[in-house]
Each structure stands twice: as C-alpha cells, then as structure tokens.
Amino acid sequence: MFKPVSEFPLLTAEDLRVHFPVRTGLFMKQTGAVKAVDGVSLQLGVGETLGLVGESGCGKSTLGKALVRLLNPTSGKIFFDGREITHLGQGALRPLRRDFQMIFQDPAESLDARMSVRSLVEEPFRIHGMGNRAERKKWVDDLLETVGLSASSAEKYSFEFSGGQRQRIGIARALALKPKWLVCDEPVSALDVSVQSQILNLLVDLQKDFGLSYLFIAHDLSVVKHVSDRVAVMYLGKIVELADSETIYRDPRHAYTKALLSAVPNADIKVKRKKILLEGDVPSPIDPPAGSAFGHRMSHPRYEETIGMDLSLREIAPGHWVAADPTCLEPEDWEKLRV
C-alpha cells in the first residue's frame, strides 16, 4: 500500500475518488461517470507546501475541493489531524472549516461586489460567531495589515482594487480564522508577473509566520517549484509522480513529468533545451483508456501490457514515488520497480 511519508501528517487522503455521474436520456439514467479523481493517496505535513501540477482537466482542482470537502468524495478516506472527515455532515464540518480554507484563481469572482472590504474580511468571524464589534474591527485591521493593504482600504469595495490587491483581500479572508492549511487554486495565474511575485512572497512569508500548510495548485511549473517542498504530478485523475521539488525537477522519472517540464518556456536565453512535444490532448476522463493513460496517448508499443496491471505509485528512491508503468519509465527504472 502506497504511503508517501510525511513525519507529521496534517492531512491524509487514502485512495480518494471523485466521480461525477453522466446522465443521459429521458429518465436521466446514469450512463457513465467522469472519473475526475481516481484513486489518489497523499499526505500533507505541518508547515509543508505540496505542489500539484498537471494539464487542465486532469482533476487537480477537483482534488483540492474534495480535500476541503467542498465536493463529496465518491470513495476513499480523508483524515485531518488524525480524525476522519470523509463523511462528516455540514454541521459537523463547520467547526472544522476554520482549519482549512481556500484561495481561488479569480479574486474578482470570489468576492461579493456589493460588500465592502471590511464586511468581506469580517464575514468569517460573523459566521462563526466570534468576537464583538470592536474586536472584529481590530481583527480586520490587523488582517489587512498582515496581507499588506492599508487600513483605509477597509471601507472600499473590491472592484476599486487591482487584481493583485483583490487577491490580497481573498487571502485576508482565508486567513481570518487562523487556518492550519490552505488550498491555493491557481492563486497567481490571473496576475501580471510583477504582481505575481508580490503575492508569492506574501504566501511564503505567511507560511513562515503562521506555520501554514499549503496545497498549491498551479499550471505554471516555475511558480510551483518556487513555493513547494514536494510536488505531485497529476495525469487524468491519478498522481503519476511525487517527490521533493528539487528532485522532481532535476531528476524526473515519469515520461509525462519529463514532457511537462520540457514544455516550460525558459526565460534564460543561454539555455536551449530540447522540447518533448506531446501529441494530442488529455484523454477524456469519461472513458479513460483501460491501461496506462499516458502510454495510450503516446501510442506506446507496450500499452497492451498495461491493461489490468497495477500502475500504482512505488518508491523508486527514498521519498521519490512514481507510477509503476512500463510505458512511462526508462527500462532500468522499470526493472527496479517491477515485482
């Protein structure tokens, strides 16, 4: 059984699956399922950032939402701080929600335009019935200062701010209840580079100050490398490789990780890397290939062998996990992993 080891797991997911039913016809009979997340196991340590990368449609956002129980998992287990939260109802979840929060990609859409910044940031306190008016006012002022917004911005509305400042408001809201971990879903991809670096610095600082853990979802691999301790690479609902970020970028073993890394445009003019160009797109998660999904995309000659094979993650080097898939590994790596 796969267990990527974190010394003090804050969060553990075991064989998590999130399937969305596909219904067709007059009686909306279920004819299939979108297997958005299909058997993911991972752990997140205290104060750790786990980066999650993959192409659009690979299920990374769905995984993030399922882990904070904004979506209900189809099967599998989620443990938070040693307690199983997979099937807790909304009422039982509410006190726990203080501990996990989410930051979204588009700050403009996640903030109510009719609420002032003060009421936006104060809302979590009101929902959880915390503090009196004076206390809440002070907390909001402190939070705005923490995320680098002036106190005068409290009385303005979110649309009066630029994208970067709006993201700061989103972060202030997420931090209000002193959470233990945050899911950051593409928090900087809508921002300009100069603003992006400000927000990344803020996230790194906050982690140091408050001991936060992050699940950091992004498609920009340079950004993920910058903030993450470990990185998980996701392909069609499954994690195909997981290692500490230095290792995964220096020594990727899975063919998909290699292709993904080689595709990153490099601003260093002196380095000319050879690109691995992938053909086609991510296959549909409604009708995924029976064997290795990536082997299928590459039309690998050994694809047929992978049908029915156990392609789960195995440890190829200490802390470096990769899917045991003959179509995606170098022959010597495959020899090491096959049992």
Added chain:
Amino acid sequence: MSQGNLLEVDNLITSFDTERGMLRAVDHVSFSIPHGKTVGIVGESGCGKSVTAMSIVRLLPQPSGKVLGGEIRFMGEDLLHASDKRMREIRGGKIGVIFQEPMSALNPVHRIGRQVAEVFRIHKDMSKKDAWDAATEMLDLLRIPAPEKRMMDYPHHLSGGMRQRVVIAMALACRPSLLIADEPTTALDVTVQAQILDLLENLQSDIGMSVMLITHDLGVIAETCDEVVVMYAGRVVESAPVEELFGNPLHAYTQALLRSIPTLETPPKSVLPTIPGTVAGLGEHTHSCRFCQRMGRKSSMTRERPKFKEVQPGHWLEICKECSNL
C-alpha cells in the same frame, strides 16, 4: 528605419474617448517588424500592447477608440489613410490576426468547416467546393487529426488547443505576410503551448511571414522571438534583439521584469524581487518618465518627455536619468 521592414509603426498615438475625456492608451509608440522575423511585444496588462495591435488592423473598439497621430506603413502602404474597403482586404488577406481566447473568435453556431472555408470564399473568391477543400487542407497543415471529420464539428466539440489551431488556420488561410498573435497561448496548457509555438515556427518559415507576438510571458519571448519591444504605460521603454535584451537590459523596468519571474533555477521560497507600486491609471500618467512615477520619484514631476534613442545598433532605449543604465 530601413527598407527591409515589413511593418513600420512611427509615433503612433491612440486614445479612447471616455466620460473622463480623451485617455491616451498608446503614446508615441515606434517600432518596426523586419521581413520574416518574429517581434515580441511584452508588458503588463494595460500597457497598450493590444491597443497597438488593434490600431494596426483598425479593430479598435468603436466609436471610442481613435488613432490621433503617427504613421503605420505596411509593405510601403499607409494603413492609417487606407479606405475601409482596403482594410478589409488587408485584414485576413495580408495580415492575419489571432486572439487569446479562441472561443471568442469562432462562431458557436456554425461548423468549423464553414468558418474556415468562409475566409477562402471572401478573400480568394473561391467556389464553395474549392473553399471547402482548401479549408480541409489548411486544417491538415495545422496537424489537426482527421480534418475531414473536424470540418463537420462545432467549436464546442474541440479542446482549447484544437480551437486555437482552427483560429490559426483561419488567420493563415491566405498566407499573410504578417501574423499578429495577441497572447495566442496564454489560455492553454504548457504542453499545448509548446505544440502551438512549434507549429507557428514551422509555418512561419514555410510561408515566409513575419510575426508580431504579444505576450506577458518572458519565457515565450526568449524562445520564439528575434526582437523584443518592452512597453510600459503606453510607451515603448526599450527595444532590442532578443539576446541583447535578455543579456544586456538597460531600462530599470526591463531589468525589474526579468528579475521578478521565478525560473526553475530560482532558490525555492526565496524572496522574489518585486516592483513596488502599481501602474498609474489611464489619465493619471505623467508626461515624463512613467516608471519613475511608479517608483514615486520626484523626477516624474517634470514636464519633459524622455527621449527614445538608439543607444547601440538596434538597441533603442527611453533615456531617463534614473531608469536607464547606460
């Protein structure tokens, strides 16, 4: 500027007529695109890079957008004084345009085939059958699998990468001399982006066209462009051949931009250099150096406009005491 240029933009001024008066989005912008080369236009949102492109092909939002001055010469022809009829011939004929979001460039209720064939019908005056065949061939050229089948699809049947290929097919249908690509890969995954950029590079050498590539991604610029134009707040602050610009950036803004992106080589969780402040809004711009204005320097209060000079062969720079490092 030499005769070897396909497009020359000289002191272009574009303004928008708004409730707050005329707001100048593009302020004396000059650059040129040589034959067969790729020129990247880079800058943050709102710096005027897209407005510059729209001014060239006369697609500014109407009635508010107006070109108030300057010159645009394309293959020797003055585009600012061309008739609307002539501009319609040039757009899609001699100049192809592709935008960031392919869905907004495609009509959701018509089949792909009809939309691509339409370009041939209008610009090449082909019969329905010939246009259809030419369109199929074009999709094949863009390495779209099973082009005959795709011709019968609607845009929503296709993935983002495939849609962008269709849009590129339409833009390249008439083998244009210039392709204006406004953030063509921003909405796509890195893997698909690599496919599209590779495809564009190959097609460019086949057709022998020039490309004006607008992007905020310095990585994309470094890998695909021959020359780079850096824009800030409606002005060009620096332009140079790509190796020169990345190897020897002379304007403080270019330097700051290059420093602020994390690369795969940046130490993890280190503090990234940032650019303080924010870009001033349209209408709040100073007349003097606008990057000084962002940095809150006193020198930005003067009325004098910084000069734009060629400091080394091919390397143009906006001269400011504080911002240019000569």
